[in-house]
Amino acid sequence: MWLGPANQLMQIDTGAALTYLYNPTLGLGAITAYQGLGENQVLGQRLFYSTNITKSNPSGSPAIYMLVQYKSTAQPTPAAAPAPVYWTDETFTTVSGVSTESIGGLNTPAGYLMVNTTSVSTLTAAILQGSQVLIAVAGLVQGSVSPAAIVAGDWIIGAAGNFTNGRVAAGTQPGYKPFGRALTAVASSLCDILMDCDII
16 A cells, blocks of 8 residues: 655644744745754644643643645735635645635635744745745634624635635625634734634
């Protein structure tokens, strides 16, 4: 029996999903902290992780991330917070933040790209292009790019544009496969999300 590539020791060398980025086309890494580990990882792996760790919640809240490669023909400026990305082909390991580059339009959400310009101030479109990055596919993601006027419970769906999303009111059929549901109302263009768009 033939077995595909596997790596049960998924790790993120920065220790945080918001800052993980490895770009093999830029030498050992765009940022020196990322040297040496990216080439050991297998695209498509899941990382089970805890977020929202506080003194009163020491176990945190569960989240699942997937290691993917970011590629975009348009190469828009990266977002300043975790933002929506779409599958671009049937490998389900390549994503783009541009809705028109999606393999299935707005109906093929991949997840939320975690690396962003607030967490990595040196992040540019050129550095992001071709990089291995983490996307959130399930669980809690806090401080994410939010549609305007969203309230807790609303569906978050794809929308035309770059790193853009839309909303459908709770209790209404979303129409497209949703990224997940809002857990908070929009504040400063951000909200917390319960992600639910893993392909498995």
